[in-house]
Amino acid sequence: MTEGEFSPLVRKENSVSESDLRPSPLDGVHVAAGAAFTGFAGWKMPVRYGSDLAEHETVRTAAGLFDLSHMAEFIVQGTHAAAFLDYALAGQASVIAPGRAKYSLLLADSGGILDDLVVYRLDDQRFLVVANAGNHDVVAAALDERQAEFDVAARDDTDQCALIAVQGPDTLAVLSRIESLVLPDQLTFADLKYYSIAEGHYGEIPTLVARTGYTGEDGFELYLDAAAAPALWAELVAAGAVACGLAARDTLRLEAGMPLYGHELSTDTFPVQAGIGRVVALGKPGDFVGRGAVEAGPPAGARVLVGLVAEGKRAGRAGYPVLRDGEVIGEVTSGALSPTLGIPIAMAYVDPDASAVGTELALDVRGTAIPARVVPLPFYSRKAAS
Amino acid sequence: MSETQYTKDHEWVTVDGDIATVGITTYAADKLGDVVYVDLPGAGTTVASGRVVGEIESTKSVGELFAPVDGEVVERNEAVIADPSMVNADPMGAAWLIKVRFTNLPDLLSAAEYEELTA
Numbered sequence: 001m002t003e004g005e006f007s008p009l010v011r012k013e014n015s016v017s018e019s020d021l022r023p024s025p026l027d028g029v030h031v032a033a034g035a036a037f038t039g040f041a042g043w044k045m046p047v048r049y050g051s052d053l054a055e056h057e058t059v060r061t062a063a064g065l066f067d068l069s070h071m072a073e074f075i076v077q078g079t080h081a082a083a084f085l086d087y088a089l090a091g092q093a094s095v096i097a098p099g100r101a102k103y104s105l106l107l108a109d110s111g112g113i114l115d116d117l118v119v120y121r122l123d124d125q126r127f128l129v130v131a132n133a134g135n136h137d138v139v140a141a142a143l144d145e146r147q148a149e150f151d152v153a154a155r156d157d158t159d160q161c162a163l164i165a166v167q168g169p170d171t172l173a174v175l176s177r178i179e180s181l182v183l184p185d186q187l188t189f190a191d192l193k194y195y196s197i198a199e200g201h202y203g204e205i206p207t208l209v210a211r212t213g214y215t216g217e218d219g220f221e222l223y224l225d226a227a228a229a230p231a232l233w234a235e236l237v238a239a240g241a242v243a244c245g246l247a248a249r250d251t252l253r254l255e256a257g258m259p260l261y262g263h264e265l266s267t268d269t270f271p272v273q274a275g276i277g278r279v280v281a282l283g284k285p286g287d288f289v290g291r292g293a294v295e296a297g298p299p300a301g302a303r304v305l306v307g308l309v310a311e312g313k314r315a316g317r318a319g320y321p322v323l324r325d326g327e328v329i330g331e332v333t334s335g336a337l338s339p340t341l342g343i344p345i346a347m348a349y350v351d352p353d354a355s356a357v358g359t360e361l362a363l364d365v366r367g368t369a370i371p372a373r374v375v376p377l378p379f380y381s382r383k384a385a386s
Numbered sequence: 387m388s389e390t391q392y393t394k395d396h397e398w399v400t401v402d403g404d405i406a407t408v409g410i411t412t413y414a415a416d417k418l419g420d421v422v423y424v425d426l427p428g429a430g431t432t433v434a435s436g437r438v439v440g441e442i443e444s445t446k447s448v449g450e451l452f453a454p455v456d457g458e459v460v461e462r463n464e465a466v467i468a469d470p471s472m473v474n475a476d477p478m479g480a481a482w483l484i485k486v487r488f489t490n491l492p493d494l495l496s497a498a499e500y501e502e503l504t505a
Binding site: 036046052056247250313366 | 419435441445447469471
């Protein structure tokens, strides 16, 4: 074993000095709950409260609670808000109906992905754009630079905005027990469709209630003032939601085949390589950043993202080579022993001619070639919502 | 049996005659998270202190097991291989990993020294 492969039981990044990290508005709650923490994009966030496998299962079978206050929130408003987002992002924000949401991408001129984000249309001239914590500065700069010709303002709400996600089949039941959390116009939580948002209240506090998530389950995301977040969190716990950390969030999104920026997505990745070419609205009128490059497409032979299922119990991890007949034809970007399925799953970029479903490949797991097969994504789908 | 001693690689060692029993510490098990796969050397394997002899995988990461002594493995804990979650439940007891007949026992850390390392 070479020194480069040295991986001690306790990794350095797990023991990063917490004093250098930014606490979430819910930090006190997490400490009191005995959470283990990790550094994530400069934030001190809970990685697990007890068993990450139990937390994962809770989201698949009941209701889990996540603190996502590290995520970046921007309010984009003005008479040109929709036209501006059509230019700045890859999707077509102008066709999102008020109260609805769409998954989108921030592209570079090169066609590479600067971030993946969710765009919520609050009303005609006002959008909420939610970006990854690790890309906060890149997104803030792009929203600033790209608005020169538009009558629009992008306000960065990240500092004062907390984000709490409730995810899992029991989410509706949990939310219905929080009497002080109300939606406008006598809407019930069940009325809110998947990928919708409503401006509700938690007591007197304006709270954006969105039916979105990153787990593959039904669920809601609640955006509200940081100062009010601990009280809402406590009510949600009392109503039956179980606190879950980022470890469970990662295995949940992996099973659901959802890309994670920095793993499946990067500035070197074209959307089509990541299987999210449909997110780019090439049919929309006018120019948008990255259009030329995306229309030209990635270089011939560029690797594409696939799902892999391997034999045994050893998981391929990010960075591990993918082999065909002993030759490296790809690389794993995320992998784990699937808690729900009990088999090793991975997402990987592979050569196009090795990407067809059913192709027999192998994962180089620290020197051992483990047979693996290309499968369709996602690995896990919940039963059709009732 | 001797007092439990420790390594800087977050393993524990107890010595009974010329047999050293090796496991990972509660601190390491907590840091790893839920252990889902354990790979251990079988009886008869020659090990050298500081060398990787096994793997402990959690949902989130892979940890390597280092041999804390020179010698030959006499037994591995098959129960842990069958049920890796034992490592989280009882890392310092039932989830011992290997027993090694040692020929050389390097200097190890006392409980107090190890505690200082993880403080």
